[in-house]
Amino acid sequence: MNERKAVTVFGPDFPFAYDNWITHPDGLGTLADGQHGKTVAVIGAGMSGMVAAFELMKLGLKPLIFESGRMGGRLRSEPFTNSPQSIAELGGMRFPESATAFNHYVELLQLQRRPFPNPLTEAAGSTVIDLSGEPRFARTMQDLPPLYQEVADAWTQALNDEAHFSELQQAIVDRDVATIKQYWDVLVHEWDDRTFYDFVATSKAFQRLSFRHREVFGQVGFGTGGWDSDFRNTMLEILRVVLTECDDHQHYIVGGAEQLPRGLWTATPACQHWPQGTSLKSLNNGATRSGVKKIQRVDNKTLRITDQYDNTYDTPAVLATCQSWLLTTSIETDEQLFSQDHWMALDRTSYMQSSKTFVMVDRPFWKDLDPATGQPCMSMTLTDRLTRGTYLFDNGDDQPGVICLSYAWMSDALKMLPLPAEERARLALNALQKIYPTLDIRSHVIGNPITISWEADPNFLGAFKGALPGHYRYNRRMFTHFMQAEMQPEQQGIFIAGDDVSWTPGWAEGAVQTALNAVWGIVHHLGGHTHPQNPGPGDEFEALAPVAMSE
Structure with missing residues (x-):
């Protein structure tokens, strides 16, 4: 009997194989002549900023990293x-x-x-589930009263009844883009305005049960725990999480997750242009720059970063991985750098406490x-x-x-x-x-x-995004921002990444994927290209693009 292939975070909105792209022997691309050694500003030393900086360094650029707080971001x-x-x-x-x-x-x-x-x-x-003042000891679901299994079964049934869950997840396992889009793009149109609670309360599987079942589902849920704090969010966001098993088969990093961004800071991979032994730490002279207080346009080829001590840095490209609200609050950002549609999307981001x-x-x-x-x-x-x-x-x-x-x-x-x-x-x-x-x-x-x-925390203003009903269009604008060919010249050269730009906020995978989008975008902006045998997310964008909804 063949072993079932694993579920991965392959889409469903943008089913691009990031894992294959970053492990391909031909690498992520080649810079245009004369671009090696150019400085690119990276705002934020969290997971997204450090991954992007690490990959840009490997391509021969000089990422100058700005951090207003502590390296690691929300890996703390x-x-x-x-x-x-x-x-x-x-x-x-x-x-x-x-x-x-x-x-x-x-x-x-x-x-x-x-x-x-x-x-x-x-x-x-072992687990103790304590509801309404009554603690229950369990090692497995079978140790709990039947009500809990009924809740779990209703959730599974609701997903299959209304979301073609099994077929869609199998398509993700198989990396079958056509089938993913066949199901997912329809759900986006049908469910953009639907809350998580609406899905639970109106599903036939839960309607056959009592309010108590819905209450238990909200309080202790399934997998990682209760989900009532997400009830206000769009059901699309919850469906992405369970389809890609972000809520299951989880690990922690011994010694702390912050080791990851800090490890990328000191790692010395083989790089184009740079000598053996080069690291982000050495390119930044041992320390990140201080926090950014201003981003402005100098001309169509130059952006200027001003740090909190009024030092200025001119660069052909800027990657902002900070939470999007900071671009409208603590960082004075030229209004011309983003379209009004993008400003709307950045400002409408909804963060969870x-x-x-x-x-x-x-x-x-x-x-x-x-x-x-x-x-x-x-x-x-x-x-x-x-x-x-x-x-x-x-x-x-x-x-x-x-x-x-x-x-x-x-x-x-x-x-x-x-x-x-x-x-x-x-x-x-x-x-x-x-x-x-x-x-x-x-x-x-x-x-x-x-x-x-x-x-x-003034550097975060929230834990991570929790998209509300009607926010799909905003999310799409932010995620696809790395595709800049159709933008006005004054809007090109500044890129955004991070888990609030991704489709899966709260999961570091989204921070990594959007960082890799930005890497492709920056290389393309500077006249570079990917290897023909290893096309990047921008090269395959037309075929894989998230479905566009009417404005």
Whole structure:
């Protein structure tokens, strides 16, 4: 029996094989004569900015990287001060197997991965689902009351009834572009105005069940946990996630995800033009430039970057990987650099709020067995209490462990916004005490808690995009911005990338894919080209382009 091929993030909006493009022996392209060594400005040292800079360096350009905060962007791994090997993953922390372009760079840097302890997975060991004040212990779905299986079955049935899910996902597995477009392009037209909640509430599969089933689906969901924080978002965005299995088969990076952008900073790949041993660090004289406060047009071939200390840098191309709102707030950006349609899209981006609170504990005590039940004394926990999701990270029996006390979104995250770390930890521990009344979690906590609210950070203003109904056109404008041949001359040469430009916000794969689009765009803008045997996303754009909707 043939083993089924793997699902990857191949489309569905733009089904281009980024993983094949970046691993092809002929490379990503060749610059025009006289362009080697030219400086290109990259705004933002997160995953998207570092991937783009890394690939542009390999092609012989000099990426000058500007960063207003900390290298890594939303891959932020915060060590506990009294145990630097113990990490709080404040941003991206779980990465699916289907993210093949992202995983290419993980493998390139030889970073170690382990299965993420999601609910009801082997990596979690055990799970407690606490709803309406009633905690239930489980290792698999079969350990839970029938209601939970009914919810899971209804979700699967709804997807197949209304979205041709099985056929569409098989087309993604097979990389069958024609079939993907046959199904997906129709769904875009039919579902652009449809919320996630509308899909759940009106599907025949859920209508046969009770409101309680929908409530359970929202509170604890499937795969990675509850989905009610996404109920307002367009169903297209949710469908992309589940079609490409971004919500399943996930890993974390041992030692922290921030190692990835930092590893690209110091890596010394073989490069065109540059001598062996060249790195982004060496090309930037050991440090990123400070934050950008102004982008302006000098002439049709030159853009000028002004940093926060009024230093200016002239360059033929700029890549902005910061969150799009920053181009309308903290960065003074020439209005002529984007069309009014693109300004509308950049400004209409809708960001989701997110908060996390972590503590370090003396050891992975949760593996201790409760003498009364014979079960682990604590488990990965999903609840309708303010903690929502609590995750346990085991660094070894003789090492401190880490607990993500609370991972919350939207209104649940906003409840934490004005509170200091110590108060957030207190509230989370109080909530967990009600679920585990005989367990003294506090007796194991050592050191200070670590927390984050991404919406309170002026360099981010939110965790990531959550596209609303009616936003497909905006998303398409942003994603396709790297195709600039039809733009006015004053709009050419500035590019955008990042997960809020992608179709899959919140997943680092989208940041990587849009970075690679920008690489193609910059090379093309500078008169370069791809190898005939390895066409890039712009070369195949006409055949693969996201469906255009009437304005």
